[in-house]
Amino acid sequence: MTKNKTMTGAEIFIQCLIAEEVKTIFGFPGGVLLPVYDVLYDGPIEHILVRHEQGAVHMADGYARVSGKPGVVLVTSGPGATNTVTGIATAYMDSIPMVVFTGQVPTALIGNDAFQEADIVGITRPCTKHNYLVKDIKDLTKIIKEAFYIATTGRPGPVLVDIPKDIFTGTTVFNYPDKVSIPSYQPTYKGHPGQVKKALDFILKSKRPVVYAGGGVLLSDASKELTKFSEKLGLPTTTTLMGLGGFPGTHPLHMGMLGMHGTYAANMAVTDTDCLIAIGSRFDDRVTGKIAEFAPYAGVVHIDIDPTSISKNVKVDIPIVGDVKKVLKEMITALPKAAELKKFRKGISEWSGEIQKWSTEHSLTYDRSGKGNIKPQYVIEKLYELTKGDAIITTEVGQNQMWAAQFYKFDKPRTFLTSGGLGTMGYGLPAAIGAQIAFPRKTVIDIAGDGSIQMNIQEIATAVQYRLPVIVAILNNMVLGMVRQWQELFYDKRYSHTCMSVAPDFVKLAESYGAAGFKVTEQEDVEKVIKSALKIKDRPIIIDFRVEPFEGVYPMVPAGQPINKMLLV
Amino acid sequence: MRHTISVFVTNEFGVLSRISGLFSGRGFNIESLTVAETMDPEISRMTIITRGNDKILEQITKQLNKLISVIKVHDFTNEKHIERELAMIKVSHKTENRAEILSIVEIFRGRILDISPKSYTIEITGACEKIEAITEILRPFGIKEIARTGSLVIGRSPK
Numbered sequence: 107m108t109k110n111k112t113m114t115g116a117e118i119f120i121q122c123l124i125a126e127e128v129k130t131i132f133g134f135p136g137g138v139l140l141p142v143y144d145v146l147y148d149g150p151i152e153h154i155l156v157r158h159e160q161g162a163v164h165m166a167d168g169y170a171r172v173s174g175k176p177g178v179v180l181v182t183s184g185p186g187a188t189n190t191v192t193g194i195a196t197a198y199m200d201s202i203p204m205v206v207f208t209g210q211v212p213t214a215l216i217g218n219d220a221f222q223e224a225d226i227v228g229i230t231r232p233c234t235k236h237n238y239l240v241k242d243i244k245d246l247t248k249i250i251k252e253a254f255y256i257a258t259t260g261r262p263g264p265v266l267v268d269i270p271k272d273i274f275t276g277t278t279v280f281n282y283p284d285k286v287s288i289p290s291y292q293p294t295y296k297g298h299p300g301q302v303k304k305a306l307d308f309i310l311k312s313k314r315p316v317v318y319a320g321g322g323v324l325l326s327d328a329s330k331e332l333t334k335f336s337e338k339l340g341l342p343t344t345t346t347l348m349g350l351g352g353f354p355g356t357h358p359l360h361m362g363m364l365g366m367h368g369t370y371a372a373n374m375a376v377t378d379t380d381c382l383i384a385i386g387s388r389f390d391d392r393v394t395g396k397i398a399e400f401a402p403y404a405g406v407v408h409i410d411i412d413p414t415s416i417s418k419n420v421k422v423d424i425p426i427v428g429d430v431k432k433v434l435k436e437m438i439t440a441l442p443k444a445a446e447l448k449k450f451r452k453g454i455s456e457w458s459g460e461i462q463k464w465s466t467e468h469s470l471t472y473d474r475s476g477k478g479n480i481k482p483q484y485v486i487e488k489l490y491e492l493t494k495g496d497a498i499i500t501t502e503v504g505q506n507q508m509w510a511a512q513f514y515k516f517d518k519p520r521t522f523l524t525s526g527g528l529g530t531m532g533y534g535l536p537a538a539i540g541a542q543i544a545f546p547r548k549t550v551i552d553i554a555g556d557g558s559i560q561m562n563i564q565e566i567a568t569a570v571q572y573r574l575p576v577i578v579a580i581l582n583n584m585v586l587g588m589v590r591q592w593q594e595l596f597y598d599k600r601y602s603h604t605c606m607s608v609a610p611d612f613v614k615l616a617e618s619y620g621a622a623g624f625k626v627t628e629q630e631d632v633e634k635v636i637k638s639a640l641k642i643k644d645r646p647i648i649i650d651f652r653v654e655p656f657e658g659v660y661p662m663v664p665a666g667q668p669i670n671k672m673l674l675v
Numbered sequence: 676m677r678h679t680i681s682v683f684v685t686n687e688f689g690v691l692s693r694i695s696g697l698f699s700g701r702g703f704n705i706e707s708l709t710v711a712e713t714m715d716p717e718i719s720r721m722t723i724i725t726r727g728n729d730k731i732l733e734q735i736t737k738q739l740n741k742l743i744s745v746i747k748v749h750d751f752t753n754e755k756h757i758e759r760e761l762a763m764i765k766v767s768h769k770t771e772n773r774a775e776i777l778s779i780v781e782i783f784r785g786r787i788l789d790i791s792p793k794s795y796t797i798e799i800t801g802a803c804e805k806i807e808a809i810t811e812i813l814r815p816f817g818i819k820e821i822a823r824t825g826s827l828v829i830g831r832s833p834k
Contacts, residue, residue, distance in 0.1 A: 231693060232700045236743040239688070256743060290685060290746040414737040417730070 110281060115243050116141040116274040119207075122250040123151055125282045128178050130154060130169065130543055132162035136182020137222060138209035138271040154543060154572060157564040159186050161536040163193020164562070167202050168540030171523045172498055174327065176203040176257050177540065183209045184222030187268070188229065192530060194264045195233040199527025200348060201325055203262035205253045206234075210270040213241065227268050235263030243276040248283055255286040260293030261412040262325055293411060297426045297433035305383075305407045305424045306440055309339065310450055312381030312405075314457045317341045318364065318393075321348030321526065322386015322410060328431035329353060329519040332385060335434050338441055340451035342461050344372035346387050347511055348526040355515035356495075361461060362470065365393040366663045367508045370468035370672060373663070375461050376401050377670040384408040386430040389419040390527070399668035409433045470512050471675055472657070479654035480629045482506070482581040486513040489551060489579060492636050497549040498541045500524065502534040502558025504588035506581050508659040510553040532561025535578060539565055542574040549577070549640065556582040556609055563615070569646035570620040577639050578648045580612060583655040591658045595673070616648035625650040677706070678732055679758060679828045682721040682739055683747040686712060690744045694721060697742065703727065703735050707760075707825030718746060722828050724803075755831040761824045762806045763788065764797045767817035776816060783809045794819055802826075 113121065119142055123131065130152040135143045146153055156162040159181045166177025177197075181190055187208040197204045211220040227239045236256050238249045246269070253265040309315055323332050323345075329352045336343045336359050343353050344364040353360055362369035364376055376382065382404040387393070394400040397419060408415075408422040409430055416425040426433050441447060472483040486509050489497070499514055500523040501507040507524055516522045523541060525533040534552040542550040552559075559580055569576050581587075590604040616623030622642050624635045626649060639647045661672035684690045691710060698705050706724040713720045725735060732750065739748045751758075768776055780787060780797050783805065789796035799809055803826055810821065 227689060228692065231689070231696050241688070288743065291743050412741070414734065414741050416737075418734060 110279055112277055113280045114141065114145075114274065115246060115269070115276050115278070116145045118243075118246055118278070118280045119250070119269070119274065120145050120151060121280055122247055122282060123178065126250070126254045131178040131180050132156055132165040132169070132540065133180035134159050134162060134182065134186060136186050136209060138183045138211060138274075139180065141271070141274040142180070142209070153180075154539075154568065156536070157567050158562065159189035160193050160532065161539075161562050161565040161568065163190045163204070163206065164196065164530075164533050164536035165540035165543070165565075165568075166204050166206075167193065167197045167533075168500060168523050168537030169544045170197075170202050170204055170540075171537070172520050172541040173544040174520065176205055176254060179204065179206040181206070181208055182222065183211055183226075184224045186222075187226035188224050191229060191233065192528075194230055194266065196525050196528045196530045196533060197264040198233045198235065200321060200525065201262050202264065203258045204264040205257050206264060206266045208266060208268045209274075210239070210268045212272040213270045214272070216270065226266065230266050233264075234266045237266040237268070239268045240270065240273050243273050243278045246273060246278075247281060251283045251286055252288060256288070256291065260291070294413075294427045295411070295429040295432050297409070297428035297436050299436070301424060301426045302433065302436050302440060305426060306437060308405055308407060308424055309381055309383060310442070313454060314379050315339070315341050315381040315383060315454060316375050316379040317343040317383045317385060318346070318376060318387055319343060319349045319352050319385045320346040320387025321352075322430045323349055323352035324519050326386060326411070326430040327519070328386070328434055331431055331434035331438065333357070335438055338438065338447055340454060340458065341383070342375055342458060344368070344376065346390070346393055346526070347524060349387060350511060350522045351516035351519045352386075354517040356517055361465065363511055365390075365669065366395065366665075367512065367659050367661065368663075368669065369465070369470060369512075370661055370674065371461050371464035373661070373669040373672060374464050377668070379404045382406045384410070384422075385434070386410060388415045391419070394419060395663045395667055395669040468661075468674060476629055480626065480632060480651055482509050482583070482651070482653040482657055483513050484629060485579060485581060485632055485651050485653065486510055486553065488632050488636055489553070490514045492633065492640065493549050493551070497521070497551050498523065498538070498545065500534040500538040500541065500550070500552045502552070502554045502561075503529045503531045504555050504558060504586065505583075505591065505657075505659050506553050506555040506558065506587075508588075509581070512659075514553075531558040535559060535562050535576070536565045536568075538576045538578075539569050539574055542569075542576050543572070551577045551579055554578055554580045555587060556580055556584060557586045557606055560609070566616065566619045566621050566646055566648070573644050574646060575643045576646045578646065580648065580650050581653045582609075582612070582650050583653050583657070584609065585655055587657075588659070591662075594658070595662075596664065612648050612650040616646075621646040621648055623648050623650070625652070627652045676726065676728065676752070678725050678727070678750055678752045679756065679826060680723045680725065680735070680739075681749045681751065681828060682723060682745060683713070684719050684721060685744045685746065686717050686719040687744065690719065693742055693744055694723075694739070697738055698725075701734070701738060703731065707823075709825040709827055722826055724826050751828050751830060756828050757831060758802050758826050758828045759800055760803055760806050760826045761798065761800050762810075763822045764799065764810065764813060764818060765794050765820040766797060766813045767794050767819060772816055776813070779809065779812055785809065
């Protein structure tokens with residue numbers, strides 16, 4: 107690396123990215139970024155030119171979720187910066203490591219309502235893990251180093267760095283710091299041995315244990331450890347939406363997802379359990395339903411790297427603050443001998459049998475007669491079958507998201523990308539593009555709705571430009587399906603503003619962008635068209651599946667109800 | 676329950692809004708907030724008076740600690756500490772009640788900072804209750820204006 111050399115801020119910025127081993131950034135140029143884009147022109151960083159800054163952030167997010175590396179975004183000041191807010195908030199809610207660089211007007215103009223000025227540090231303060239305004243070029247390297255460190259350590263999250271134009275044009279000696287020292291930021295990784303022992307003793311005394319695993323398992327790359335832990339003890343395991351893929355979806359111990367659209371078995375098991383083992387999950391309201399009646403008989407063990415997650419919503423009896431992977435390793439090491447484990451598994455066999463019965467009696471289902479309109483669930487089952495469960499799936503938000511979560515079985519971590527916390531419509535397509543850039547050879551499918559897809563449809567152009575064969579499977583029901591479902595159930599079928607009768611012809615739209623487009627109206631054609639789409643490798647594909655407009659997502663726990671009070675199909 | 680918390684933060688631009696934004700964003704309550712540099716100019720000390728049950732206080736403490744700019748959080752509520760607030764009170768006076776006002780100020784160990792033909796400006800230092808007590812007593816004379824600092828707190832040294 108070029109050390110001790112005098113450089114411009116723009117050159118230093120690029121050198122910092124190289125030092126952080128950043129290969130790809132997602133961005134959009136603008137006035138204050140001209141000095142940086144001039145340096146970018148000479149390589150070696152790959153720059154993906156997006157069509158809207160929100161798209162850039164979701165792409166970086168998708169890139170980060172599949173690769174585990176921080177996503178990097180570069181956008182200009184003012185509107186470029188404000189357009190990133192939804193993407194940043196999405197990443198913040200789901201703890202995605204990301205560094206967003208925003209250009210800012212020159213230091214001397216800050217606060218003057220200058221052209222394309224926005225107080226982006228102020229605006230993003232509540233939706234970033236931390237943020238910075240670089241006021242002195244001498245601080246540039248230190249701040250960038252800290253930004254990457256904060257974004258990727260502890261509970262990950264987005265960090266924003268706002269850099270005024272005169273910092274890019276100024277000069278100083280380049281020296282990238284080797285180490286970061288932030289005394290006020292010292293995440294706990296190792297679990298407290300006393301707590302680990304206490305938790306194990308408690309688990310081993312339980313008769314009806316359940317593991318409830320969340321996104322933390324994926325963030326900590328702990329799916330192997332989780333699987334081993336659950337297997338050794340024979341623990342029935344459920345995952346949250348964010349935890350899908352963290353425990354193999356086809357594993358016999360897997361009860362499926364829990365919560366508002368969780369499986370009957372998972373929701374009943376969590377309600378009846380005497381020992382709830384929460385691992386990297388945060389008791390979100392979509393998981394707990396009515397909090398006072400959530401897991402009413404359970405002693406709660408909670409493993410989480412973020413102390414604020416513990417006892418925030420549900421009182422925790424045995425907290426273990428630490429990295430999920432490290433803590434699970436500690437717990438596996440501390441497990442008793444095989445004979446005792448066998449005895450424990452035998453002791454809970456009646457419970458496992460009960461769960462098995464729930465699973466069989468009320469499995470996820472839909473009308474499989476093949477009559478009438480295409481069933482959206484059928485499309486997802488076909489996608490699962492034809493990709494052999496090996497695709498990276500992204501979703502938009504709403505019914506498409508829930509059906510994808512229910513009917514695609516995720517066996518591997520980092521293969522299901524969805525906006526869990528914020529619930530951002532328009533997430534799926536750019537996230538799929540980011541994922542495809544990280545893994546060019548993988549099949550990447552955005553399971554979309556006709557409403558959500560129109561929120562970031564412009565990124566099809568980005569996918570065409572970089573020849574990315576992302577498949578957009580639109581489950582087109584001509585309505586905002588999830589909201590319509592609530593109106594049907596709880597608002598006397600008064601379908602207020604949920605009908606999207608005017609929509610583009612998605613096939614022509616795809617073709618006009620230079621993408622491939624298909625339209626499917628009959629269930630018998632679903633398989634054939636998916637097969638054709640999977641053969642295309644040089645451009646994105648939009649498939650317009652005309653599905654049954656009145657299909658609902660079930661089971662469903664009405665808002666504010668306990669999770670064992672489900673509406674079934 | 677009322678809690679008095681000291682928060683040590685890195686003395687940098689925007690830190691006050693990080694703290695106040697956390698309180699407003701999460702619906703926590705701030706009764707008073709004071710901030711100034713410590714002996715180390717790179718560190719500021721904030722004293723925050725807040726209210727909430729144990730669960731809320733646990734969240735406040737943890738959420739504050741989670742901020743990158745926060746070095747230390749200390750809740751003084753359940754330990755021996757000294758709490759002081761300073762107030763400046765401008766109160767109207769008339770010939771017939773001047774002596775009475777002055778004796779009240781003396782009882783509360785206050786000081787007269789400024790005298791005008793129509794008003795006294797009184798400085799008073801003490802715990803929050805003391806400030807409130809003198810305010811109540813002076814109110815009938817006609818308080819024109821009050822400026823209060825908010826509470827400061829420091830732990831009692833072990834004996």
